[in-house]
Amino acid sequence: MEKYIYLFLTQLTVIIHLLFIFFVVIGGFFLNKSLWVRILHPVSVIWGVYAELSSGVLCPLTALENYFGYHAGLSTYEEDFITRHLVPIIYQEDLTRNIQFVLVVIVISVNAIAYSLYWKRRKLR
Template sequence: MDKGIYLLLTQVTVIIHFAFILFVVAGGFFAHKNRWIKVIHMVSVAWAIFAELSYGVVCPLTAIENYFGYHAGLSTYQEDFITRHLIPIIYQENLSPFIQYILVGIVIGINLIAYKIRWKQSKFNS
């Protein structure tokens, strides 16, 4: 395949990865609309917490990004917007375990608030 196709696939994978992270952080605000979204969201949050706190666990999306990026000829971050701006958000370097626990706590806190708001709204609407 052409390197341009691999570059496009790398960018699409990074966007999906970023969307997954956004879903983990804020998906609880949208999960009330469908029971399956709640289930998918809770499993996604559990996976994200496990992956963040477990040494050596690599997200499958990371492996896919690396595969496509390698075939696209990307060895370092390029001048491309997606690669330059989204990848540092997803792959933050030099995070101490303390900061990782803080980030996990923030994600859990945001989702507890989201589910509490939705639970109260459903309680008042019934």
């Protein structure tokens, strides 16, 4: 029974991790929704870019996935979330440094658009 609890916690952590990545990429479009988004989103983007471009940095959610996965009898991994879960789906190859830079440029570009739209709407009020 304990193994199934850890399996559930592993899956839940993967879902939260994916939602965090979505928040990093598109959260800027929700800046006008609440103050907590305006505070949390820039910090999340900075962390996401830092974690993606810094070698050896392990996201706490990855560490949790490994911990729960280990106790559920699953194999653990050392690479980041994107490399482990998303790249095999999207690219079907290993994540290269160039692809990491492209992903970071996409995140920053999407957020630059979101923030500029937010500031434009604020000025119109």
